[in-house]
Amino acid sequence: MDVHALQQIVHRTRDARRKQTIPKLPPAERDQLIHKYHPDYRASAYRPIRFGPNADDKTVVELATLLEGDSPIADGFDLTPDYQTDVLVVGGGGAGCAAALHAHGAGAKVILATKLRLGDSNSVMAQGGMQISVAPEDSPVTHFVDTLKGGHMQNDHQLLKVMVEEGPSIAKWLLSLGVLFDRDGDGNLHVKKGGGSSKPRLLTCSDYTGLEIMRVLKDEVLNQKIQLLEFCSAVELTSDEEGNCTGAIFKDLDNHRHVVVAAKSVILATGGIGRLHIQGFPTSNHYGATGDGLCLAYRMGAKLMHIDTFQYHPSGAVYPEQLIGALVTEGIRSEGGHLVNAKGERFVNELDTRDVVSSSIIRECEEGRGIRTMSGRIGVWLDTPLLDAEQGPGTVEKHFPAMMMQFERFGIDISKDPVLIYPTLHYQNGGVKINTDSETNVKNLFVAGEASGGLHGRNRLMGNSLLDLMVYGKRSGLTAASRAGAMKQGKLTLMHLQRFRTDAKMHGNLSGVTSPMILPAYTRKE
C-alpha cells in the first residue's frame, strides 16, 4: 500500500478523535509503561564502567567504551602553550556563547574554541522554545515543581531552584541584546504550553527559537571581538600537581596540528552525545554531538551523574528516508496534534512527559499497531492537518514555517498530510556533576549546558534546556572570570592522564579505542 492510502485512516478518524480526551497516566501506570518500553530500561544495552570516578556505575555500552578510551595525547607531549588566557571556553553552542560573553563582560580575557564553526551546535536547532515563568498565573515555584515531576524527582534541587529563579532576568538580557521573542497583543511575552508543564511557559521565536537566540549570541561574540579558535576540537585537558585544571589541548581539524591553550579556568560546553547513536537509534543532534566533554572531564577525575538516562524525543521523522531522525517539533503536539496508530486510534495523552509518550509509541509499534516503511523503519502518525482543522487553514504554515519547509523539500505538505514519526535520540539527561557555580569536583574545571548533569534529573522537560544553557553559561562565565584576577596560571602537566592510564592498565586496557570521538565515522570505506 502506498503512503496516501495508509494516511486515509488518519483523515477518516479525525472528527471522532477530536471528541476524545485521554487522561495523563497516573504515576503507577506510567512507571509500568516506561519500565517495559523505554530504551533506558533495556538491560542488554548497559554495562558497568570498569574504572575511574564512576567505577561500577552502569551506562550504555557506547558511552562506557569511550569513557574508558585512551587519550590521543602521548605521555611526553610538548605542553608549551600556543595561547594563554584567563577563561577558555570549549564549545560554540548556546552554553559556550553565554559563558564567553559573561566572562568577557566581567573583564576576563576569553578564548572560545569550538569543533566546527561558531554556532554549529544543537542550540541552533531548538524549535520548541524556552521555559521561563513569566505569566501572572505561573511562578518559579511551579516551574520547579513541574520540572521535578518531569525529572522523576531526581533533579538536584539547588541547581533547579537557581535556574527557575534566574529565568526571567535571562529573558530580559536576551531581549536587551535584540532577541525577538513572540509577543501578545499587549506587548507581553507570549507563552505556550509544553509537554509535562502545568502552565503555559514556553517563550518562542516562531519555530526558530534556538536559531534566533544563536544568531544574536554569535553576532555578539563577534562584536565583542572574543578570540575564536574554530575547527579546533579539544582532545585532552591539562592539570597541575594538585589536579586542578589548567588548560586544554586541541586538534586543529584543518591541518591536524595540536594547539595548546593555557587557561586559569576551563569551561566545557561541548553539548550532548546523539551522534553515538546509542542502541542504534537515529538522532536529532548536530554532527559534532559525540560526548567529547564527558570523556575529557572523566579522565581528569570529574564525577558524572545520571549518565544511564537519555531522552528519546517522541517525534523523530521516519519518512522520507532523507529526514530520518530529524525532529518534528513538540510544538505540534502542544497545539493539539494527535498521535495515531495504524488502526486510526489515539493511544496516549500527547502532552504527557516525553518518556511516557516515547514509551507508548514504542509499545504501539512493538505490539503491531505501527506503520512500516519498506526500509524496515516503523512509526505512528502525527496528525498535523488537525491543526488547520481546529484553528483554521494556514495555521500549520503560520506557526511552523521551518517544519513546513523541511518537508516541502521532499514533496510533503504537512498541513494536508500527517507525518510518520518514531522516537529519536535527542538529549543526554545526565552529564558531569556540577554545583550552582557550574564547577565540577575538579578545581577550575566548569561544565555548562547539556554536558552537565543533575539539573534535569532523569528526564528533561521540554524547553528547559535553552534556559539551562543561559543560566549556567552565565554562572560559569562569571565565576571563572571573578577568579581569574586573583590567581596565577597553573602548571600544564598530564599527571591526571598518567593516573588514568595506570588505572586503565590495572583493568586490562579493555576498551581499545581512542577518545574523544570528535566526529562520527560516516564516511563509507571501500
Place this chain on the structure above:
Amino acid sequence: MAQEDKENVIDQPEVIRHKMVTIEIAGKKYEVPEGITIIKALWYSGQEVVRGAGCLGGFCGACAAYYRTKDDPKVRTCLACQMAVQDGMSITMMPPFPARKATYDIQTLDNPKQDLFNLYPEAPLCRNCNACTEACPQQIDVREGVWKAVFGDFKSVSEMFMDCVMCGMCTPVCIADIAPNLVALYVSRAEGAHFTEKPLGLDTRIKEIQDGRFNDEWAKILTMTEKELADHCAKVK
C-alpha cells in the same frame, strides 16, 4: 517485532532497493543511491566532511552548496543536508566567503536607523538586481529586505529574515558588495533592542523574585521530606 500484517506497510520498494544514480561532485563522477542528501552523498563517495556540515538539520547554514540538474544551465543553491541528489546532478560546496561584518554595541546605538548607513554604507547602493533573492535557499525575498532596511522598515525586515540560517549564499552574488544577511541581522537586533515594546509582565516577575514574594513557598517546598514533595508534585496538574 509483531509485524506480520502487510497492511500497514508503505510500499515503496525503491526506498530499500536503491536505484543508483550518477552525480558529479566538484567535477568528479560518483555513483550514489538516488534520493540521499548531498551530505550523505559526500560520505557515500568516501569523502571526509569537516567543513560543510554542522547541524545536519537545515538550521545552521554550514552546508551551503551550488548545484545544477541535468540539461539545465541554471545553477541553483541549497543546503546540502536538506537536498536530495538525482541523476545527472552536479554539485559543489560553497567555501566560506570573506564578507565584512560591522561591529557595534547594540545597546548603546544612538539612532539605529541612521547608524545602519555608517555601519553598512554599501546597503543603500543596492541595484535591485535580485541575485540575492535567487540565491537564498530559504526563499527569503532578500532584495526586498535590503530595501526595507534602507527605508527604515526594521519590523518587516526582522519578520522576513526569521528563516535566515546565515548560510551566506546571498553575499558573493551581490554586485554592490552588500552582505544582505549581515545587514538584516543588524536590523533585526536593533528592532528587538530599540523598537520593540518592553514586556511589563516580565519586569513585574523579576521584581517579585527580588522582593522575595515566593520565599514562603520555597521554604515550604525545600523542607519537605521526599515523600511529602512527591505527594505535593502529584497534586499539580
